[in-house]
Amino acid sequence: MIKEECKSLLYRIRPQGPVFKFYPHRATLNYYIGCSHGCKYCYACYTMKNIGLEPEDFAKEICLKSNAIEVLNKELGKKAWKAYSGITHLGTIQDPYQPIELELGYTRKVLEIFLENGIPTTILTKSPLIERDIDILKEMATRNLVHVDFSIAYLNEMLRSILEPGTQPFEERFRTLEKLRDNGISTGIFINPVIPVYTGKSLEKIIARAKDCGVKYVLMGFIHLIGSRYKEMRGLINSINPSLNYDKYFNFSGRRVVMEKNARMEITKYTNQLSVKYGVPFITTEFHQYKTGDYNFGVFTHRHPLIFDYVDLLARNKNKYLGLDDAIEFANGFNCEKSYFSSLKWYWNSEKMFNDMEHLNIQRRVENDNVQYMLAD
Structure with a gap:
């Protein structure tokens, strides 16, 4: 583990970015750089260059902003952040509940500060470790201050073991969603990134389990990777499915490799059908004619308009x-x-x-x- 001190922690999201239109949070913070979940489709691996390392070090070396809690308390006392009334998001370039959190507890400390200051918070994770903080999350939920999304994009465990090697099995994520529901904590499922073929095969089971877990919605997102990162992911998928022509699902004409528009639309339409069938609200940042839910992210009645x-x-x-x-x-x-x-x-x-x-x-x-x-x- 690398330790570095930071001068600032809270980050205001670029006003003209897509978040302005589609997401309720306007600020983020990241006290860990790097993520030992090691997801092969993660776009955030290039943040390692900010600390003098290479993208391939993302899952190997975790950098801790060692004075993060002190800096956060100071920033929240400043006029600019006292005036901030929006939602703050945990989990943009790392999982706030990756394994190192069990040892260091920085996410728990951040949540305690947010609870004390009445700051509404969204959390994105893949980890059942979040159960450790149910006591804080439950108290935040009584004040409509928290919403938790779990990332579940497919259910093939063999694929998970090679694309998300540091994560826990999908069934553990569903069980954690049930525990959060039982404690009155608002939840959602982030079907992101869609993995062609594998997401389609799993989608009905994911939506059915979403219904059982009482999530507020499912949200869909798509892969956007540079070419080398895509080739690595494709090679891993072909290692368990050598006959699959994966390139046919993607567009290579731009700076990043993205799913073909028709492929994105077809799975969006299918998700819409399953949303109606199971009564689970569905939201998406494109093909909006197929959404069936509202973008209030579960509980946030006091938010920016989208x-x-x-x-x-x-x-x-x-x-x-x-x-x-x-x-x-x-x-x-x-x-x-x-x-x-x-x-x-x-x-x-x-x-x-x-x-x-x-x-x-x-x-x-x-x-x-x-x-x-x-x-x-």
């Missing part, structure tokens, strides 16, 4: 053009800090506000330098 909230605003004023002033008045009904409104203005005046909603007849016009939108029949 793109779907603005679609609902247009729907309530159908065939009527609305301007930025209408959007700001609407956003004032949410729990937004001042910086949110500058991001809203940027999106509203650009052509990116509703560019993900091709399935809707949203029309845009500019009148007296005022950008307006209308949802038409």
